[in-house]
Amino acid sequence: VRLITQDGARRCTPDEIESLLDGPGVLWIDVRYWDADTAEFLARRLGLHQRTVRDCAARNLVPKAHTHLDQTVLVLHAPEPGEGGHVHYIELDQVIGPNWLLTTHGPMDPAVPLDAAYVETRSVARKLESGRLHPSRAWELSGALVTVMIGRLREYLTALTEQVWNLERQVTGGHLGNPEQFLEELFGVRHGLLALRTIATSSIQVYGRMEQLSVCAAPDAAQLVDVGDQFHRLAALTDSQREYLQGVIEFYQTRSGTKMTIAAERLAVIAAVTLPITALSSVVGMNVIVNEQTLTGPLVVLLAIMVMMSGVLLIWTHRKGWW
DSSP: OEEEETTEEEEOOGGGHHHHTTSSSEEEEEESSOOHHHHHHHHHHHTOOHHHHHHHHSOOSSOEEEEETTEEEEEEEEEEEOGGGOEEEEEEEEEEOSSEEEEEOOOOOTTSOGGGGGHHHHHHHHHHHHTSOOOOSHHHHHHHHHHHHHHHHHHHHHHHHHHHHHHHHHHHTOOOSOHHHHHHHHHHHHHHHHHHHHHHHHHHHHHHHHHHHTOSOHHHHHHHHHHHHHHHHHHHHHHHHHHHHHHHHHHHHHHHHHHHHHHHHHHHHHHHHHHHHHHHHHHHHHHHBOSSOBOHHHHHHHHHHHHHHHHHHHHHHHHTTOO
């Protein structure tokens, strides 16, 4: 619990929440572990709607924004890379009141480190303690949290872009490694870009919804427009990198397909040259070379016919451009 005033931010105890709500400044309540006791304690003091309590307790698969009286519930996600190219969605829930902000962290996969859930809140807390951030309204504090989240998305996009460039250099340089593993890397990065695009696009819709609801005064509405614009531009940047990576994938697949086509043509040449010879030798050969004796004259004629057939077929396949 932190009380933010013109003099700065100071730590408070949960028992002080009820008295601080009627005083000056912005009250920030950050709940790391949401349980039934916490829900009952805060619902009574903050007047939380039952739907809001459910949103804070459950894992919300999609971002959302809805209002109830003078409170706005905002659910957003941030990406966290996992094993095998999997992207975890880290949830940050905000309940924005007249002069207070409640932040909670939705349930996460056990494979995700706990620190991944507290990136935004810890960053904003450090800025408050150092005096670099002086929010005078709850919406300003919420905007600071979302700004850190946007920076987190941008850093993830930077990391993916670096991987895209490395993969592009391998493709244009003639990748000679394990093709199956390389394809997994290509599509893994594309999956990361797709996940990032989904998060940014969903956030755009959420902030567009809040603009339509007119949940706050004019200065805060301008902040909503700015945050929505940042999400929109991030989505556009992600799209450009995803299209570029798709071009790299198509380049690699085309090169691999071309090599397979050339190999198939060469196999066709071998089959075309050897198949008539095999057929001729299987029919006539047994009558030329036998256990007791070898018919030298017919054998020479047969070999000459085979050589002639092979030469004709080689000339024909060359004119067809198979080799």
